[in-house]
Amino acid sequence: MKKNIPILSMIFFSLCFFSCNPEQEEVDLIVHNAVIYTVDEGFSILQAFAVKDNRFIEIGSDRSILSKYKSEETIDMDGRSIYPGFIDAHSHFYRYGLGLGIADLLGTESEEELVERVKDHADKNPDLTWILGQGWDQNLWESKEFPAKEKLDSLFPNTPVLLTRIDGHAALANQKALDLGKVTATTTLTGGKVILRDKQPTGVLIDNAIKLVSTHIPAWSIEESRNALIAAQENCFEVGLTSVVDAGLEKETIDLIEKMHQEGSLKMRVYAMVNPTEENMEHFFTTGPVQNDFLTVRSFKIYGDGALGSRGAALLKPYHDHAGNYGFLLKNPADFDALAKRIYDNGFQMNTHCIGDSANRTLLDIYAKYLKGKNDLRWRIEHAQVVSNEDMSKFAAYSIIPSVQPTHATSDMYWAGQRLGAMRIKTAYAYKDLLDQNGMLALGSDFPVEHINPLYGFHAAVVRKDANNLPENGFQSENKITRLQALKGMTIWAAYANFEEHLKGSIEPEKLADFVVLEKDIMLCPEIDLRNVKVFATYIGGEKVY
Template sequence: MTRAFLAVAFAALALPASAQDLLIRGGTIHTGVDGAAPAEMVIARGGRIAYVGPSAGAPSTEGLEVVELNGATLFPGFTDGHAHLDGIGWRELTLNLEGSASVVDAMSRLTAWAEANLEGVIIGRGWIETRWPESASGARFLTAADLDAAAPGRIVLLQRADGHATVASTAAMQQLGITAETQAPFGGEILKGPDGQPTGMFIDAAEQLLAPLMPQADPEATRSAYRAGFQVEARYGWTGIHSMSVPWRDVPLLEAMAEAGEAPVRVYNSVTPDGATELFQTGPRSVADGRVITRAVKFYADGALGSRGAALHAPYSDAPETSGLMQVTREQQVPLYEQALRAGIQLATHAIGDRGNTEVAAWYAEALGNVPPSERPNGEDVRWRIEHAQILRPSDYRWFHELPIIASMQPSHAIGDFHFAPARLGDARLDGAYAWHSLVDRGVIVVGGSDAPVERGDPLIEFYAAVARRDLEGFQGPDWRPQEAVDRATALKMFTLWPAYASFRENELGTIEVGKRADFTAFNIDLMTVPEADIPRGRAVLTVVDGEVVYRAD
């Protein structure tokens, strides 16, 4: 990947050397503490909360920087419990196909990008075919022929929005030596046409075959992507991100950025399996006063629902020839899970389909049974997670409560997926689909995230999806189990206190209480009272991390 690939330059968001002493006032302040009334002001000193409460009787405010909310509403710092920081940045630097309305629209964007960027590999992401007019049958993926016509002779890789499928141009496949005889690795599939030739679509593990052409091999480009990602997160109001599938090679880079003041929001890393062995040996890592923490390993158990890679117990209702793809086996995973227990490392395993979730829960139970608490640095307190927990059999809810397992879920998936999930699953399996309320009712910690860049990554869209369970046009299918929506107090926990718990920091983050870190997010709307339909129309106006204002709206 050449430096010319970086068409947009992003300056680092530098942080001052020390935290500011702040007084924040002039709007409603929701502390996130159960039963607590809204506060009138909050004082931060040395990056910690020194006072929260009414103006009357407050300690001296002399010498404090005053931040006026001007009627905005302040909350504990919002944390994205599942996203991909590098991917968010790459979305800013590469061809963005989000919202493309058809094959024609997507390919016209590709043509325009190719004409504006005459050299190098073309990388893009964000297309999804489920609502395209060419995809009335739900079967019209992009093909190499589409890419070849839009950008003749160019090496092009366009990843589907969910990140679990990529379409490659003919030139890309030729560059990599991929032919009709190329075999997909375990857990992946190379789609082929009636003539036996690859169509250009690579599903799940087969995407690994395209890795040599991806830009992540360029360290300078990767640093620029992270800088761009940090800017996006701060602007949306996120004070922290649980960054998933972080390449092990990127951990020292992120740590160096934090030490250099280039990490304006908190990062809690779950690394890719290639880093598991070393992390098991070194144990959790933390730098820059906890600005970047690496404590978890992210594994993939199955694929995604949209590309029919999610592993189901029974065949897909709209594709009875397949039940999805498991990415790993019990024999592979249980020994790794046992090593994680003995090393004090958290697990975060991707599971979307009902079979994927059943398998992972059973593997967790087996590993926990094989390693007694006396042999674990964290004893009983392991806080293992399943990422997505998207389609469950109701009979499997018990695993999350009994083991227990943290359910790391992304509300916006539900409001996008209901346009195709009923066809994929059939009505009966919807009983356990995106079942936030059912899990919360059983005492399960449900961490809210966005999975950006799979989704837009706006906390207001995520909050809205959790409480409204409707798409952004207000539509809710008649069979979409509206009872699985949650109340606003629960939704607030999903993006504040519960991500803090899931990163072992509930004593420092997640509520506005004296002694905790001074992390705050302010929106121009009050999420607790504004009409549901107005929630996604709001915007962040202030982001504060450790008492530092890292974003303020003009």
């Protein structure tokens, strides 16, 4: 029995020390018995942390945190893994929320199914003044051909219909909608196209042509906009997102987001890229950038070209499956240059959607003109989807950040080679090559174009496979990135790309206490399990929101 006295004494001492220590500091939350991937500079893996006033105040071992702090809310995580709150570096958060209330066309396998879903939606909502839908992709259909408006004309002769393709760069309109937009067979415009068949509009509009119709859609009410933001937030919290970059917002929407933040009804942190209208530029160039714990506004979202799926991406050589078609830029190069100058002169970030190799070259060269060399202005190329070998080094030369969406590669891989051909496809979705330029990538999803779950993007980046874990060896596996790199891409590198690395992106003292708890450890679990890992809990500022 005497041999057990020292052990009993140690237990007694420990209990007294942890529970009775008068020097313990009161905090709002203590988390312990966890595997915490801090994503700090040394990529430390620790066990516990303390939170006070919405921020981490210390991260360390169980013993060090439990001995120094006390809290009414102390959580034993039972060995679960914890990560900084996930950041989606390129999404359409507000548009996603609005889309939850319109016809869902994702995954339709034929034009007939598309029409049937629209009819079901209209039957359930008989008072609609416009019938809207989004998510169709003709590349999933056996025909691979764009749809046409005849069946919609028959079903809805007096109600305008506009159905947006999954990428947002093409749409199908019925005749009533075309009439409102004054779209005819002779309509021409810069950066857009009206698709004809037998010299008559089919109803398919590409890029800027969509605006001829969409500008006639009645504005969403404040209540509808509020509901959309709340619904989007709830779904994002469920998958571990604590911050989103919303790529392309109007001032009115940004004002609403800020008001909801102040009220406390919206807790999602938002990095807003502003649409470059004259009114928006005049306002933000006058007031300057905005940054607080919940909202950052210091960039403009520019569209360089369209999408590969609708053959609107601007290519240096014609589409492999459509002779003579190079796609197109959405503005003249001189207009892009003028925008770059204004954005540069006013100290904002320029973030440009570039899919095709021609668009990437055009915008990289314009960026180079103003950035001049290494810098800390953090201008971004959004998507950087097809980049010629000759242009890749420009990212490094001018400190340009590639903002990419890994699930685009695994969604597009079944048809992208048809668009680009065997040689040029090798210069597409080249995430490892892009990472090597400046040692970082900002990772996002582009939702609702892709699913909102950031772990789908993590899986696609690391293994280059789709939801069925195909192809067996991965798509262009030479451009895989590591798990560590993928985690940084959706945390600290995404924060850096937003000028927010001092606020978020890692679990460190004085940073906002945003973190996600997973049921499995994505840094260690088998690759085949990555897409199916579930979120156990999501916290913003130390508050459990899921």
